[in-house]
Amino acid sequence: LVLDEAAAITYLEEYDRLAADMSYQYAEAAWKYETNITEETLANMTEWSLKRSDFNYREAKNASRFDLSKINNQNISRLLRKVMDIGTAAFPDTVKLEKISDLEGEMTSIYSRARGCLNTTTCLPLEPDLVDIIANSRNYAELTAAWKGWRDASGRNIKKLYPEYVSLLNEAITFEGKYKDMGDYYRSSYESPTFENDVKALFLELAPLYENLHAYVRRRLKEHYGADKFPSTGHIPAHILGNMWAQDWTNIYDLVAPYPDKRTVDITKALIDQNYTIIRMYKVAEDFFSSIGLYKMPHLFWEKSLLVKPVNREVVCHASAWDFSNKRDFRIKQCTALTEEHLLTVHHEMGHIIYYLAYKDLPYLYREGANPGFHEGMADIVTLSFQTPEHMKKIGLLDAIPGQNDTEGDINFLFRMALSKAAFLPFGYLVDQWRWSVFRGETKPERYNEKWWDLRCDFQGIYPPVERSNADFDPGAKYHIPGGTPYISYFVSFVAQFQWHKALCKVANIAGPLHRCDIYSNTIAGARLNDMLKMGSSRPWGEAMLKITSGTSGQTDKLSVAPLLEYFDPLIKWLQENNKKYNEILGWDKKNCPNFLSP
Ligand SMILES: O=C(CCC(O)(O)[C@H](Cc1ccccc1)NC(=O)c1ccccc1)N[C@@H](Cc1c[nH]c2ccccc12)C(=O)O
Numbered sequence: 001l002v003l004d005e006a007a008a009i010t011y012l013e014e015y016d017r018l019a020a021d022m023s024y025q026y027a028e029a030a031w032k033y034e035t036n037i038t039e040e041t042l043a044n045m046t047e048w049s050l051k052r053s054d055f056n057y058r059e060a061k062n063a064s065r066f067d068l069s070k071i072n073n074q075n076i077s078r079l080l081r082k083v084m085d086i087g088t089a090a091f092p093d094t095v096k097l098e099k100i101s102d103l104e105g106e107m108t109s110i111y112s113r114a115r116g117c118l119n120t121t122t123c124l125p126l127e128p129d130l131v132d133i134i135a136n137s138r139n140y141a142e143l144t145a146a147w148k149g150w151r152d153a154s155g156r157n158i159k160k161l162y163p164e165y166v167s168l169l170n171e172a173i174t175f176e177g178k179y180k181d182m183g184d185y186y187r188s189s190y191e192s193p194t195f196e197n198d199v200k201a202l203f204l205e206l207a208p209l210y211e212n213l214h215a216y217v218r219r220r221l222k223e224h225y226g227a228d229k230f231p232s233t234g235h236i237p238a239h240i241l242g243n244m245w246a247q248d249w250t251n252i253y254d255l256v257a258p259y260p261d262k263r264t265v266d267i268t269k270a271l272i273d274q275n276y277t278i279i280r281m282y283k284v285a286e287d288f289f290s291s292i293g294l295y296k297m298p299h300l301f302w303e304k305s306l307l308v309k310p311v312n313r314e315v316v317c318h319a320s321a322w323d324f325s326n327k328r329d330f331r332i333k334q335c336t337a338l339t340e341e342h343l344l345t346v347h348h349e350m351g352h353i354i355y356y357l358a359y360k361d362l363p364y365l366y367r368e369g370a371n372p373g374f375h376e377g378m379a380d381i382v383t384l385s386f387q388t389p390e391h392m393k394k395i396g397l398l399d400a401i402p403g404q405n406d407t408e409g410d411i412n413f414l415f416r417m418a419l420s421k422a423a424f425l426p427f428g429y430l431v432d433q434w435r436w437s438v439f440r441g442e443t444k445p446e447r448y449n450e451k452w453w454d455l456r457c458d459f460q461g462i463y464p465p466v467e468r469s470n471a472d473f474d475p476g477a478k479y480h481i482p483g484g485t486p487y488i489s490y491f492v493s494f495v496a497q498f499q500w501h502k503a504l505c506k507v508a509n510i511a512g513p514l515h516r517c518d519i520y521s522n523t524i525a526g527a528r529l530n531d532m533l534k535m536g537s538s539r540p541w542g543e544a545m546l547k548i549t550s551g552t553s554g555q556t557d558k559l560s561v562a563p564l565l566e567y568f569d570p571l572i573k574w575l576q577e578n579n580k581k582y583n584e585i586l587g588w589d590k591k592n593c594p595n596f597l598s599p
């Protein structure tokens, strides 16, 4: 039965209303679970997950009545294809679908309720306690206890659930025959057959920047912790980099700053000294976005968000931004603490909300990022302006800023930015390398942890401070693995956000080096960004990239690391010079990882 375009439009209008309502119901159930982890709220969420899958299944069948070859309107055919692109919901075995939802909920519950033990009497939650120890302790043994304790409490207890989770997801996603495995489905949201190779090429272009940073930090940490902690293979111990996953090294800036600061760039201290409240952190972030002409938070945001860790119940503390698909209700869930890292995460989560607000009047099916990496990139991009010394001084969180010809101050600032934006790159790349190899069946459960450490040693040049074996499950100690949340989106984000920053600074006519550009209160930059955000996922993401970069020297419809390397160029030169001065050998033995015992 071939129905024509007019009938398709009528169908899609009806679908839009039903889908938004179903999405609202599911989001409320998920919110109830994540803000109050109990058997009942988990069961309720699973029930709504199944209802949503059933809804998607039925509507995909309805949409398949239309003969796409007879639909000339590209917009209508794109919408119909999205109705039919339902992932695991195409799998008719609802018992197995329920099991997938149960396993994911169970693993997230274990992760969110885990308490890592430092000794026989002290066991602490990840946020804020273990995060703070890894960020602030300079005691090697204490760091080792927190690092190991967290993995014993989280990964080890999640391990037994992950193999079944993988095989059920693969069984469900391959049922229709459209996808080879779950990793293939994850990557399909980038609408590019060369995506996997494209990101590999981008990563290789960024390797020299990371290797120079790694060599410099390794030398400085060796001075502090003693050479005996640094094996001849060139690896750095994974637990002394200021972050539980060694993905962001900003917290050890005080240990490794190129020119030990005349004034400590300690935003956390400033927040405390100035009696910042949690709400004020959100108001500061809201002020940034509204200053460039974007949006203020709707009143429901302030009414319904969960911004502080409750004392009387278990919650999923890992931060997230929520769209309740009714054009009015948007929330952040974050166990916010008074630290610089949390202030940046506040801007990150609110960046997601701004994207939601920009596309809220699009058809429901287009209310997504142009690709998942673009949503993360939008979340992060304002931090490139917000963290400049100029901006920090403007809002009173920094007293003195390095003068134009203060090269030492400039190198210090670039170095501090590299501790998050460059240090992150190999981790942002490797998490889904591991997950894709698992979904492909290349990495079996017996070797989950071995593959993880192969990748961590190879790409990050770090090694575990205590012996690891395949009895451990260290990938399970990172939220996104039990949470089933994509990770390559962050790698894509860290590349794209510099392309956008460069383009926005250009169109806003902001002079000076890229790393000192602050788009605050620049409505021209905001308007250009908004033009891209309003597209949602209505067009392939290359068009969204072009929308932001058109008319600038970085004009392109592809990902490019050139703006990121341009931003860090003065630092790269400084690091190369410094590493040469100390005869530092760049890199590490990529095939020999200390402390991994494969029994
Ligand atoms: O996980 C997050 C922040 C949480 C999130 O905002 O990315 C959140 C993750 C999530 C996804 C799906 C379900 C539950 C949580 N993503 C979102 O809320 C979100 C919102 C809209 C679209 C897509 C994702 N950051 C990552 C990596 C990261 C990106 N930028 C950073 C800056 C500093 C430190 C870490 C990061 C991490 O902590 O490893």
Ligand SMILES: [Zn+2]
Residues within 6 Å of the ligand: 348, 349, 352, 375, 376, 379
């Ligand atoms: Zn995010």
